[in-house]
Amino acid sequence: MKNFFDLSFEELEELLAGLDPRPFRTAQVLRWVYTLGADDFRNMTDMPVSMRESLAGLCDLMPLREIERSETRDQTVKFLHILEDGEMIESVLIPEDGHNTLCISTQSGCNMSCAFCETGRNPGGRNLTTGEILAQIVYAIRHSGDRLNVRNLVFMGMGEPLLNLESLQPALEVILSDRGLNFSPRRVTVSTCGWVPGIIRLATEGPDVNLAVSLNATDDKTRSKIMPVNRQYPIGSLMDAVGRFPLKARSRITFEYVLIEGVNDTQEDVLRLQKLLKGLPAKVNLIPCNENFSGFRAPSEEKARAFQDSLYDYGVLATMRKSRGQEIGAACGQLKAGSARKQHD
Ligand code: SF4
Known part of the structure; x- marks a missing residue:
């Protein structure tokens, strides 16, 4: 069927x-x-x-089969779905200030091997179809009872979205259309680890949505170590592509920055980061590293706060993301349906 x-x-x-x-x-x-x-x-x-x-x-109309649901005290909900061919994916519904943000997967694994990420630890999987992407959203809307209860969509779940533009672009058309899910483009964010050809293609072909870039380091040596994509597309080429991304008035590119103790959290990093962002309508989303297999740790709260304050002093807008869903493995970099797949084989 x-x-x-x-x-x-x-x-x-x-x-x-x-x-x-x-x-x-x-x-x-x-x-x-x-x-x-x-x-x-x-x-x-x-x-x-x-x-x-x-x-x-x-x-x-029910192409996803939920096989597990976990919920935290703060009501973050993680859904584990099994697909028709046995692949597994996760999506996470995060309550924030009276509304929900849904984090969606675009692949059932990831081959980008970012050192801090559980998904990247389980290479393999496949691109999701347009229908599998949309079904995650519809599923979460049914769970929350009303389309309006899901306010923001972020493509930050399993996989690199820009490696699956074939499925993502048609899904975005339905998401943004008033015949479909009718989301405002301001409420939809596609996040990339820095896949430059995909950024250029999305910039050229659309549709017009927010872009987030998972940056996480300010020099090529460190970034290549923790994000292998950087060996192919170093920071210079990434910033060049981002600088050409079409932005509406008052919108900004978000730079995700996972703060890792002893790796990317120094004042030299602050200095390089503000230089990289100079002239760009940008905001930085600081994410203290979640504990997982990688052995990486977040810096102390004090040091993280000092990093944020120093960015402010340079005029860079920087927010600190509250980590949600850690206890159920639903926080940033913790999605790992790939290992669940192995357990269920
Ligand atoms: S952070 Fe994103 S791109 Fe990197 S390995 Fe994890 S899922 Fe893949």
């Missing part, structure tokens, strides 16, 4: 035309699925029963 979310609007139109040629049927189905969160065609009560039955036999 076909994953419903793999159908483009045009393909859905074609499919429905074979059942009922009247054009309003497409809008009706899209509203049920994306606005009302329907998970069964049989519940689409304003459509003929025969049509609902036919659709139920053709398309799957």
Whole structure:
């Protein structure tokens, strides 16, 4: 059976035309699925029963099977889903100031091998389809009861999103369309480890969403050590590509910076970082390193705060991200459905 979310609007139109040629049927189905969160065609009560039955036999509205759900005291929820072929992915719903941010995966593993990341520790996996990306969002919306309860989408889960633009771009079209999930582009962020060809392609082809760059070091030697992508695309070429990314008025590129004790947390790093960002509409998101297999640790709170303050002194906007979901392995760099996959094999 076909994953419903793999159908483009045009393909859905074609499919429905074979059942009922009247054009309003497409809008009706899209509203049920994306606005009302329907998970069964049989519940689409304003459509003929025969049509609902036919659709139920053709398309799957529940293509993800949840096999585990964990929740922290602060109500961060991590979903572990199994896909049709046995691959596993995680997505994380993070409550913040009365709304939710959903962190979505684009691959079922990652080959970029960032030294601080659990996902990168389990190379392999595959690109997700457009439908598998969209289904994570719809699933989380159903869980939270209303589309409006999920306010921000961040492509920061498992995988490097810009290595899967084939699936990501059509998914973004549905996410941003008022026929689909109707998110504002300001609420959607694609995060990259620095895959320069992907940044250039997204900048050229769109769609227009926020860009976050996981920077994590201020010199090539250190960055190549903790992020192998830097050997192929060093900081100079990365900053060059980022500098050409089209930005709307008042928007900024976010630079994620995982603070690691003794690796990237010195005052020399502050100095180099502010130089790299000079002239760019940028903000820095400091993330004290989460404890995991890597042996890396976050600097003391005092040192992290001093790093942030020094950036401020140079006029660089820097926020410190509160770590969420650590106790269930849902925090930044902790997603590891790949190892769950091995356990379930
Ligand atoms: S940080 Fe992102 S790009 Fe790097 S290994 Fe982890 S999932 Fe892959």
